[in-house]
Amino acid sequence: MLDTQTGKALHSILAAETADLPPPPWDLIGEGVWGSVHDLGDGTVLKLTRRHGGLGSGEALHLRETIALSALGGLATDYVKVPRLIAHGTFGNAYIGSAPPLAGWLRLTRLAGKPLSATSPYGASGQARDRLGERIGAAIADFSRHATERAQTAGIKLGDTIARTIGLARSRLGQPGLHDAADQLADAWAGQIARGRLVFIHGDLNTDNIIDMGNRLGFVDLAEAGWSLAEADFRHLEETGTLRDAVFRGYAARTGKSPDLDIYYLAVAANALTTIALHGQAGHPRDAMRRSGFFRHCMERAGLS
Ligand SMILES: Nc1ncnc2c1ncn2[C@@H]1O[C@H](COP(=O)(O)OP(=O)(O)O)[C@@H](O)[C@H]1O
Ligand SMILES: [Mg+2]
The missing domain is CATH 3.90.1200.10 (Aminoglycoside phosphotransferase (APH), C-terminal lobe)
Structure with missing residues (x-):
């Protein structure tokens, strides 16, 4: 999803919001209709949520995920674990490089393993x-x-x-x-x-x-x-x-x-x-x-x- 220019533009916007953000290229680990998830290589992932996808709106999905993770992030028992929310934000300007219009981003701890x-x-x-x-x-x-x-x-x-x-x-x-x-x-x-x-x-x-x-x-x-x-x-x-x-x-x-x-x-x-x-x-x-x-x-x- 991210060409070199788009990756650079995103990095310069997000680096001001979340400390120690590794520069691209970022490894794409998941991509669906609502956005993409990138492994940043430092034990964290970046999730980008688009404004448009399936049913509903990307803004609403992003908001719900942010609220839920703010309270539940880091939940862990013997059987289940939820990533921790490190930082998050919305995009004032949704149009960045060649990316589809973006609603928001989350930086999360990476859970090691495969879906x-x-x-x-x-x-x-x-x-x-x-x-x-x-x-x-x-x-x-x-x-x-x-x-x-x-x-x-x-x-x-x-x-x-x-x-x-x-x-x-x-x-x-x-x-x-x-x-x-x-x-x-x-x-x-x-x-x-x-x-x-x-x-x-x-x-x-x-x-x-x-x-x-x-x-x-x-x-x-x-x-x-x-x-x-x-x-x-x-x-x-x-x-x-x-x-x-x-x-x-x-x-x-x-x-x-x-x-x-x-x-x-x-x-x-x-x-x-x-x-x-x-x-x-x-x-x-x-x-x-x-x-x-x-x-x-x-x-x-x-x-x-
Ligand atoms: N914190 C994480 N740690 C490891 N892998 C993740 C993490 N978050 C997402 N992924 C991977 O990225 C994929 C897409 O992320 P997901 O949050 O499900 O986005 P989508 O809304 O596109 O379905 C997941 O199926 C999973 O493989
Ligand atoms: Mg998913």
Whole structure:
């Protein structure tokens, strides 16, 4: 993402804001629709968030991540670790060199290891996959407990990612039938939120955002963090088959409580709706059918259809 001139321009802006910033070239370690992450080579990383990407706004994502990391950064237990926030800022002038318009930047401690998405859990033995799943479950349990305490102490107000996700997806959907389904889902979720116990969740635990550090798992990308129901942190796992079951086991072993499947399927349905909103009819017709079939499956499992 960064050519030489753009790297230099960014360095001169950011070096005034964060001490000892190594000069580029910086190693690109991750790049998605919302920005890029660079390894600065000194045990820290630089995350650049764009103004425009998928659903929602880069400014909002950057703000949420900054607020969440200010309170939770450095959280660590035997099972989970969250990077520490070293410095952060927004861009007064969003147009720097050839980079897409930028919203903000974060400098974080680097978590050593690879994201789970870099290695397929299907290549591993059943036993190794189960063990990984149980570690993920324990890590989610620990995160939930400690993040909730910290967010309470810090008085963080960040709202629920599922309701927001449904709203953002709805605004992109073309078919009236899907609007009705989105409204049904939003109502059912609001009902659960009103009844349930809110905890502070990570909000976007996909396999890109979980780093295998050997013993612990690193949770990065806190742009969807907020007060929600514990089940929402499993929303990306439905598609991982037996790994999901091991995650549930690990979570139950650590908390003494299994996820509520009705709530879980509402969260997964919200995820499936987002995928439809982002990809619509794109790709092979069978891909679009698979996306809508998966959404219907989740709605049925959640008792809505
Ligand atoms: N603190 C960190 N330490 C190590 N790797 C990181 C760190 N933060 C991000 N990464 C890597 O960069 C990738 C993208 O970062 P992420 O915060 O998830 O950004 P995005 O919003 O683009 O998904 C992650 O999948 C992970 O591999
Ligand atoms: Mg990510």
